Amino acid sequence: MRILKMQSKFLDVFLESLNKFGNLYGPTYKNKVLSYDRLANISDLVLTDEHPMIPIKKLFHPMKFTMLHFNEMGFTPDYSTIEKRVILGVHPCEIHSLLILDSVFMREPMDPYYAQLRQNSAIIGFSCLPTENSLCFSTDTDIVEEGFDLFFVNLGEYFLVWVGSSLGHDMIYEREEFFDKNVTHDDIQEYVEWRQKKNKMFKKSFEFDSMPDIMELSYESEIWEEFAKICLSCGQCSMVCPTCNCYSVTDVFDVTNEQIGRRDRNWDSCMYVDYSLVAGGHNFRASRGNRLKLWYGHKLKTFGKDYGRPGCVGCGRCVDSCPVDINVLTISEALTTKEVPEK
Amino acid sequence: MTLIETVENPFKPKAARIVRHYDLIKDHRFFQIRHIDMAKAMSFSYNPGQFIMLSIPGVGECPFSISSTPSRPGILELGVRRVGKLTESLFQKRDNEVVYIRGPYGNGFKLDKMVDKDLIIVAGGLGVIPLRSILYYALDNRDQFKRVFFLYGARTPNEFLFKTEFFQLKNRKDIECLYTVDKSDAEWPHATGVVTKLFKNLPEIDPSETTAVVVGPPVMYKFVIDEFLKLKIPKNLIQLSLERRMKCGIGKCGHCAIEHLYTCMDGPVFTYWDTLHFRELI
Numbered sequence: 239m240r241i242l243k244m245q246s247k248f249l250d251v252f253l254e255s256l257n258k259f260g261n262l263y264g265p266t267y268k269n270k271v272l273s274y275d276r277l278a279n280i281s282d283l284v285l286t287d288e289h290p291m292i293p294i295k296k297l298f299h300p301m302k303f304t305m306l307h308f309n310e311m312g313f314t315p316d317y318s319t320i321e322k323r324v325i326l327g328v329h330p331c332e333i334h335s336l337l338i339l340d341s342v343f344m345r346e347p348m349d350p351y352y353a354q355l356r357q358n359s360a361i362i363g364f365s366c367l368p369t370e371n372s373l374c375f376s377t378d379t380d381i382v383e384e385g386f387d388l389f390f391v392n393l394g395e396y397f398l399v400w401v402g403s404s405l406g407h408d409m410i411y412e413r414e415e416f417f418d419k420n421v422t423h424d425d426i427q428e429y430v431e432w433r434q435k436k437n438k439m440f441k442k443s444f445e446f447d448s449m450p451d452i453m454e455l456s457y458e459s460e461i462w463e464e465f466a467k468i469c470l471s472c473g474q475c476s477m478v479c480p481t482c483n484c485y486s487v488t489d490v491f492d493v494t495n496e497q498i499g500r501r502d503r504n505w506d507s508c509m510y511v512d513y514s515l516v517a518g519g520h521n522f523r524a525s526r527g528n529r530l531k532l533w534y535g536h537k538l539k540t541f542g543k544d545y546g547r548p549g550c551v552g553c554g555r556c557v558d559s560c561p562v563d564i565n566v567l568t569i570s571e572a573l574t575t576k577e578v579p580e581k
Numbered sequence: 582m583t584l585i586e587t588v589e590n591p592f593k594p595k596a597a598r599i600v601r602h603y604d605l606i607k608d609h610r611f612f613q614i615r616h617i618d619m620a621k622a623m624s625f626s627y628n629p630g631q632f633i634m635l636s637i638p639g640v641g642e643c644p645f646s647i648s649s650t651p652s653r654p655g656i657l658e659l660g661v662r663r664v665g666k667l668t669e670s671l672f673q674k675r676d677n678e679v680v681y682i683r684g685p686y687g688n689g690f691k692l693d694k695m696v697d698k699d700l701i702i703v704a705g706g707l708g709v710i711p712l713r714s715i716l717y718y719a720l721d722n723r724d725q726f727k728r729v730f731f732l733y734g735a736r737t738p739n740e741f742l743f744k745t746e747f748f749q750l751k752n753r754k755d756i757e758c759l760y761t762v763d764k765s766d767a768e769w770p771h772a773t774g775v776v777t778k779l780f781k782n783l784p785e786i787d788p789s790e791t792t793a794v795v796v797g798p799p800v801m802y803k804f805v806i807d808e809f810l811k812l813k814i815p816k817n818l819i820q821l822s823l824e825r826r827m828k829c830g831i832g833k834c835g836h837c838a839i840e841h842l843y844t845c846m847d848g849p850v851f852t853y854w855d856t857l858h859f860r861e862l863i
């Protein structure tokens with residue numbers, strides 16, 4: 239992969255120039271909450287180590303959108319959410335989460351909404367340093383090798399820029415004057431030191447690699463019931479987890495006409511009580527314990543039949559968000575030590 | 582912006598006409614439907630054990646097993662129990678009205694493992710709806726199977742589905758049909774008792790030359806599978822079909838997940854062997 243060097247002072251001008259390739263999106267403050275959104279100005283972009291509260295999945299698997307319209311003639315797809323976009327400031331764990339979502343939505347038959355949003359979006363990755371609850375070192379998602387068009391590593395005075403796609407190459411080519419092809423031995427040395435420094439900054443870790451076996455052996459563990467007793471079934475964990483993809487579908491009639499309307503898709507969570515109800519009211523996953531097992535099974539054991547890795551990318555959001563401290567750390571610790579952590 | 586408007590959208594259901602319908606029993610209705618696009622109707626190919634997603638605009642979309650056999654193309658048959666919003670609205674539809682369908686989905690029964698062997702089909706209650714597909718498939722391709730046994734149990738004679746059809750099958754020499762109801766009445770001409778009781782009426786079978794399929798209410802599986810195991814039928818040659826809530830049918834929405842499997846793609850047909858590895862399955 240090609241690596242280039244760019245002086246930090248060029249960053250804003252370069253990023254702004256990318257609007258030639260699509261509307262600019264990135265982390266920005268909306269009502270004091272950091273979130274991925276359309277950037278009116280490049281100055282609205284917030285490059286920080288914090289993750290936006292709602293992960294990047296919202297730009298590809300929107301929280302709510304119209305899939306189809308219907309009338310007397312039948313159904314027609316609505317692709318109005320699809321536009322050319324350049325998404326700036328994407329952290330490594332977020333890029334990993336998209337690769338995992340790809341394995342669901344891009345698998346045949348492809349989801350045409352996700353696929354087209356993906357095909358029309360450039361990913362401009364940015365390095366970050368661990369925050370309080372970052373776990374990506376444990377989950378091996380702290381660096382990325384694929385899934386971006388450009389990736390910027392911030393080394394203070396300058397950035398090292400990885401070119402990950404032919405589109406990324408085109409972007410560089412447009413503003414060649416900003417980039418230095420001579421990446422020296424010293425630059426690489428500085429990068430190596432940066433990584434070593436970063437690796438030492440993680441405050442929290444867990445045994446991700448042994449979790450599939452521990453989960454398997456703990457299927458009958460009463461630990462699950464202990465967590466189930468306190469889980470509120472609020473679904474917050476599914477909203478913030480970048481690799482939760484479940485959704486629900488609802489038809490809505492137009493207020494003015496009983497013949498026309500739309501079919502919407504909305505995020506859903508397997509933590510909600512009615513998630514697995516089938517006809518006749520038989521609920522296959524009635525107990526909270528079973529729902530937690532499904533959730534954590536996907537994050538820590540297996541995710542989909544044909545995909546290699548469990549779904550957790552170590553972003554730490556479940557640690558930040560769960561009101562009763564059920565998260566990958568407390569679950570993995572409890573299953574390993576067989577003790578429910580004291581609150 | 583040039584979007585791929587031509588992209589195949591797997592969520593877009595196609596119009597189909599209700600050709601004919603009649604009530605099987607109270608709150609259970611039989612529907613024959615056909616794609617309005619005749620080319621689509623004739624080319625729609627599926628396997629016994631697969632299902633479709635049926636939409637009524639404004640009401641929603643639900644999975645239904647295909648009850649007809651692919652050996653009789655053109656028309657799709659469904660058996661629907663009235664339980665809620667969508668099924669209620671479907672029951673309001675008259676012949677020649679339009680519904681929307683997409684599919685077929687799911688894996689279906691593993692026919693390649695079933696041919697050239699004896700076949701035991703065991704249905705409980707509504708489970709007979711998907712099994713009717715494999716039943717007629719076997720009869721239409723009778724030379725591909727050795728002996729065929731069809732065991733069907735309902736709760737009462739009034740809840741016995743496809744009564745006329747299935748009673749007539751009794752006259753055929755190339756299939757052994759055994760019927761039972763949990764609670765019989767004076768007119769009921771067949772056995773009384775749970776479906777597992779019918780096993781004693783089966784002739785000697787060679788377990789290495791036999792496959793079995795079972796579909797019924799969750800409580801039934803354990804007991805029927807015990808009978809299959811007593812007959813020494815290999816665990817990977819016992820197939821069953823599982824119902825989970827489904828919103829998409831194509832492995833995207835997550836609703837049908839069992840551990841790391843999506844019932845809509847990896848199922849709904851599983852072998853008993855599969856279910857032993859996935860604890861949540863039955």
Ligand SMILES: Cc1cc2nc3c(=O)[nH]c(=O)nc-3n(C[C@H](O)[C@H](O)[C@H](O)COP(=O)(O)OP(=O)(O)OC[C@H]3O[C@@H](n4cnc5c(N)ncnc54)[C@H](O)[C@@H]3O)c2cc1C
Nearest residue numbers: 515516517518519643644645646661662665666667668827
């Ligand atoms: C693979 C498969 C094959 C099926 N085959 C048949 C069939 O051949 N005949 C038949 O009558 N039924 C079949 N079903 C069940 C059928 O899909 C449900 O009865 C139907 O979705 C209920 O919709 P409703 O709007 O009428 O009910 P609702 O008003 O939505 O609810 C009534 C009840 O149905 C449950 N329910 C809601 N949505 C679903 C859903 N998507 N799937 C299952 N249960 C749901 C609710 O929890 C509630 O208990 C099948 C289900 C699956 C998964």
Ligand code: SF4
Nearest residue numbers: 469470472473475560
């Ligand atoms: S685990 Fe926590 S965040 Fe998730 S549903 Fe339960 S209480 Fe809510």
Ligand code: SF4
Nearest residue numbers: 479550551553554556
């Ligand atoms: S399980 Fe928790 S840490 Fe892992 S990706 Fe989901 S929210 Fe992030």
Ligand code: FES
Nearest residue numbers: 829830834835845
């Ligand atoms: S029904 Fe949506 S994933 Fe199976």
